[in-house]
Amino acid sequence: MAVREISVVCAVDCLILLISFLIFPVQMLKGKRVIITGASTGIGEQMAYHLARMGAHVLITARTEAKLQKVVTRCLELGAASAHYMNGSMEDMALAEDVVKEAKQLWGGLDMLILNHIGYTYFNYFDGDVEYIRKLLEINFLSYVAMTVSALPMLKESGGSILVVSSTAGKIGIPFVAPYSATKFALDGFFSSLRQELIIENINVSITLCILGYIATETAEKTVSHVMQKPGAPKEECALEIIKSGALRKRELYYPYTIVRIALLIRDWAPEFLDSLTRNSLNVENVKKS
Ligand SMILES: NC(=O)C1=CN([C@@H]2O[C@H](COP(=O)(O)OP(=O)(O)OC[C@H]3O[C@@H](n4cnc5c(N)ncnc54)[C@H](OP(=O)(O)O)[C@@H]3O)[C@@H](O)[C@H]2O)C=CC1
Numbered sequence: 001m002a003v004r005e006i007s008v009v010c011a012v013d014c015l016i017l018l019i020s021f022l023i024f025p026v027q028m029l030k031g032k033r034v035i036i037t038g039a040s041t042g043i044g045e046q047m048a049y050h051l052a053r054m055g056a057h058v059l060i061t062a063r064t065e066a067k068l069q070k071v072v073t074r075c076l077e078l079g080a081a082s083a084h085y086m087n088g089s090m091e092d093m094a095l096a097e098d099v100v101k102e103a104k105q106l107w108g109g110l111d112m113l114i115l116n117h118i119g120y121t122y123f124n125y126f127d128g129d130v131e132y133i134r135k136l137l138e139i140n141f142l143s144y145v146a147m148t149v150s151a152l153p154m155l156k157e158s159g160g161s162i163l164v165v166s167s168t169a170g171k172i173g174i175p176f177v178a179p180y181s182a183t184k185f186a187l188d189g190f191f192s193s194l195r196q197e198l199i200i201e202n203i204n205v206s207i208t209l210c211i212l213g214y215i216a217t218e219t220a221e222k223t224v225s226h227v228m229q230k231p232g233a234p235k236e237e238c239a240l241e242i243i244k245s246g247a248l249r250k251r252e253l254y255y256p257y258t259i260v261r262i263a264l265l266i267r268d269w270a271p272e273f274l275d276s277l278t279r280n281s282l283n284v285e286n287v288k289k290s
């Protein structure tokens with residue numbers, strides 16, 4: 001991409017960030033009751049910290065209790081109105097429902113449900129393991145549906161928001177992530193259809209689908225840095241953009257905006273060209289069949 005294009009892209013990004021900052025008063029989240037799943041590390045952890053700084057009540061989930069305890073402690077230091085955790089695997093649909101019950105127990109209601117966790121994801125040629133796909137669908141998709149079903153009554157009462165964290169791999173065909181991509185495409189199908197039904201029924205619950213490019217989290221860098229030709233985007237800024245898009249009840253978030261938005265535009269007008277661009281954006285020679 002020539003220098004001129006890069007400067008235009010950066011200028012557009014800066015303008016978008018400036019506008020969204022100007023129209024997003026941080027006090028919007030003060031006192032709000034928020035569940036964040038997958039918040040022991042990565043983007044989820046950063047979302048918990050941003051919400052804490054905004055004075056929200058947070059209930060965070062993941063499997064690793066020790067990490068959750070540290071995040072809760074940090075959230076309280078940062079100014080959270082309250083901070084609690086529940087640990088367990090989202091393979092267990094009962095846990096998905098119990099987290100929502102805990103929010104009702106703690107707060108008597110819920111304002112924002114942030115569905116963010118994912119199960120172990122490899123970055124390699126699909127190995128034919130159908131059982132792995134079944135398990136990943138349970139963790140990355142069905143648990144999101146189960147939590148939504150449990151949370152909807154409280155969200156209808158509060159006029160709240162559902163934030164679904166997805167990926168460009170949930171909108172376009174990217175090699176080496178077939179099982180993961182299937183779970184993210186499923187999220188788009190289910191939540192985009194549910195959003196239509198909520199509008200038809202005049203139910204004031206927003207659904208924001210967050211389409212993310214490569215983000216510099218520890219897990220992602222460990223998994224793909226050897227294949228990526230550019231560094232990931234900052235997880236802290238990504239987390240803030242997710243929260244802002246949900247608070248402003250946006251239909252979809254694209255982050256990094258320009259990269260993801262251009263990819264989706266090319267997808268609709270020249271899909272084969274995008275497929276070629278995507279393959280060329282990776283050091284595919286570094287992906288060794290396991
Ligand atoms: N990083 C990136 O490049 C991109 C990320 N995204 C999306 O952003 C979201 C967050 O990604 P990222 O921060 O990188 O992920 P991380 O791997 O950093 O964090 C994943 C979180 O999910 C938890 N988790 C893992 N397995 C389970 C399980 N079985 N049950 C419950 N919780 C579980 C982890 O904690 P624990 O292990 O303790 O359970 C952790 O808190 C995901 O939805 C991902 O698809 C989208 C595009 C790009």
Ligand SMILES: C[C@H](CCC(=O)O)[C@H]1CC[C@H]2[C@@H]3C(=O)C[C@@H]4C[C@H](O)CC[C@]4(C)[C@H]3CC[C@]12C
Nearest residue numbers: 121167168169174177213214219220223224281
């Ligand atoms: C390579 C993709 C970016 C293509 C581009 O040119 O922008 C990345 C976009 C989404 C990434 C995957 C993702 O959604 C998160 C997964 C998180 C796991 O921890 C492992 C890494 C991911 C499979 C990650 C891999 C790079 C992307 C496909």
